[in-house]
Amino acid sequence: MAIDLITENIKVSDFIFKIAAATIAGLLIGLEREYKGKSAGLKTNTLVSIGAAVFVIISLQYEHQFGVDATRVLSQVVVGIGFLGAGVILQKENKIKGLTTAATIWCSAAAGCLAATGLYLELLALSVLVVLINLIFGIIDSKIEKHIDKD
Known part of the structure; x- marks a missing residue:
């Protein structure tokens, strides 16, 4: 009985850690969008990351059962986010x-999926890359637009 309780606590702590990682990644990605005043900013990107993580975590609970393909949820996250x-x-x-x-x-949904599967280094790399791309290419885009507007 005590071993089951310890195992369950480890699962709960693992869940909390994965959700925390998804939250931090979503916050980092969303912060840049919020700063630029975009319609989907801090809250949206954070919630998308958390939601994707939760769906993947749930699917992973059933991955060892007969006939279950945990990757289906990953593909449905991609489709669902397309609508959003x-x-x-x-x-x-x-x-x-x-x-x-x-x-x-x-x-952000991909970040949540990475967090849920425990790919934390990849999650960090993705989060930094997304923020850098949005920042750097945002600057480049605005300079190009100003140049085009002058013509």
């Missing part, structure tokens, strides 16, 4: 807005 991302894409006149925000939401 589509909601932030808008067409204004001849410009399409929100593609980067939609892609960032997708990356």
